Amino acid sequence: MATGSRPAEEQWNAIIRCDSDYDGQFFYAVQSTGIFCRPSCKSRPPKREHVRIFATCTEAIDGNFRPCKRCKPADVHSPDQEWIQRITDYIHRHCHEALTLDVLATVSHGSPYHLHRTFKRIQGRTPLEYIQDVRMDRARQLLADSGKTVADIGREVGLENSAYFITLFKKKTGLTPSSYRKLHDNSGT
Known part of the structure; x- marks a missing residue:
């Protein structure tokens, strides 16, 4: 044309x-x-x-x-942007479940390779990094607003292994979950 x-x-x-x-x-x-x-x-x-x-x-x-x-x-939004938006919405609704690239590809009717590449291009991070960020945001909220144990919060955000949850939380925030909770309690917010 x-x-x-x-x-x-x-x-x-x-x-x-x-x-x-x-x-x-x-x-x-x-x-x-x-x-x-x-x-x-x-x-x-x-x-x-x-x-x-x-x-x-x-x-x-x-x-x-x-x-x-x-x-x-x-x-006009590209079909890829709409597809990735549906996937991120799914991640937010199901972050407490076991989410792998294969699971996301299956529920979004795509291949794991194409999903990973397209997700990273549009979001600027991999699906795993996005899932971890969503889980850590939820964990910070639960640590600040609830009296649940660190292990219970880990399970609630989809990380059954407490040691992995604590390690990931520290990697993402610079604090252990217990330190984060103490800091939040002492700040008065």
Whole structure:
């Protein structure tokens, strides 16, 4: 597809039908308004002779068109970002369970390799690092707000092995769980 080309018949039909199946495949710009949209935009159909087709938002912007305020084509999230968001939501809901890369790949219908690589690219850390951070945040909250034992808190955040929980907590926070609790109790917060 040439940048700024006239719409092919299939593209024109998608624009007229406001067909969301074509969202992300191309964007259309209207020369008379200076605006570009997704194919699914519910705005009034433009005249075909005023329409130009672009492969990406960047191309449309570079062609001096601005994003539509109705369909917000520049706010498109990639499928990978949405997939990783679903995985991070799952991690937050199930951090107390045994979570491995294989478990996450199974529940998210992906391969462990692709999940690991995509997760790290989008989140800036591996799934394991993310899980550990979520667990340690929850552990800090429980240490500050409950009288539960360190072993009970470890189990509640999904780390059955107390020694591993204490070691990981110290690695992430610089304090043992008991020291963290004492510091929090003495601070008066």
